[in-house]
Amino acid sequence: MDNRPIGVFDSGLGGLTCIEPLLQTLPNERILYFGDTARTPYGSKSPETIEAFSLQIADYLVAQGAKILVIACNTISSTAIPALAARFPEIPIAGIIEPAAFMIARDCNPAQSIGIIGTKVTVHSRAYEGAITQRNSGLRIHAKACPAFVPLIEEGIIESEIMDLTVHHYLDDFVRCHGIDTLVLGCTHYPLILENLIRAYPLLQIIDPAQTLALAVRETLIQRDMLAEKPDGPNVFGASDLSENFVNLIHRIIKNRDFKIALRKF
Numbered sequence: 001m002d003n004r005p006i007g008v009f010d011s012g013l014g015g016l017t018c019i020e021p022l023l024q025t026l027p028n029e030r031i032l033y034f035g036d037t038a039r040t041p042y043g044s045k046s047p048e049t050i051e052a053f054s055l056q057i058a059d060y061l062v063a064q065g066a067k068i069l070v071i072a073c074n075t076i077s078s079t080a081i082p083a084l085a086a087r088f089p090e091i092p093i094a095g096i097i098e099p100a101a102f103m104i105a106r107d108c109n110p111a112q113s114i115g116i117i118g119t120k121v122t123v124h125s126r127a128y129e130g131a132i133t134q135r136n137s138g139l140r141i142h143a144k145a146c147p148a149f150v151p152l153i154e155e156g157i158i159e160s161e162i163m164d165l166t167v168h169h170y171l172d173d174f175v176r177c178h179g180i181d182t183l184v185l186g187c188t189h190y191p192l193i194l195e196n197l198i199r200a201y202p203l204l205q206i207i208d209p210a211q212t213l214a215l216a217v218r219e220t221l222i223q224r225d226m227l228a229e230k231p232d233g234p235n236v237f238g239a240s241d242l243s244e245n246f247v248n249l250i251h252r253i254i255k256n257r258d259f260k261i262a263l264r265k266f
Ligand code: DGL
Pocket: 010, 011, 012, 014, 015, 040, 041, 042, 043, 044, 072, 073, 074, 075, 076, 118, 119, 122, 150, 186, 187, 188, 189
């Protein structure tokens, strides 16, 4: 048993979309979240910068007592896991890409046309394709970077014509040319535009990797006998800049659970 909190992090508010699945799957755990809202987006930065920022965040979470590092960010998961594992050899690290890739390789079939959307860094890394084809080389996979989604979402521009136009701009040709029928949200910000995506492409099957991440975290904690008995304090949501959208989204997601908000600048 281990009552220390689960450290969860992202470049900004996107990783908050993983909190509900984590708390549903692990109701006795306490969350220590950090979003680097002052420096988001990471998705168009160099791998060196992403690695350096990720190590700073992980240092902070571990110093605050995190027992596991949950990377609720595809961009960081595609880039910085080796550096994080080298810095914290004794702490389990759960990236969001591997569990989703495992599930896609197991459950999808060659008749499907799978589209993966994400940031430039995630798409250029080909991390999803690599992890999927390693387990199942017979699937049809296409990927598309959608770099304007994250800045718009961080600004709260969601229920808006601008977002709908941006969705069509990036995805109309992609979906049509490749006959995409299954869309993987390869960025944790994208569940926040789920309704825009469904409105634009009502027939698509949409996969949000947050659920498989939560199951993988539970599996890791069980294997290491690190599950908590009960939450022994409030969930803490930290950010490098407490933007209005970040704070509002926490209130929406956390509902009636106990939580605190913290500012941590780098
Ligand atoms: N939410 C992050 C992800 O899953 C990336 C956002 C960013 O570009 O910073 O990739």
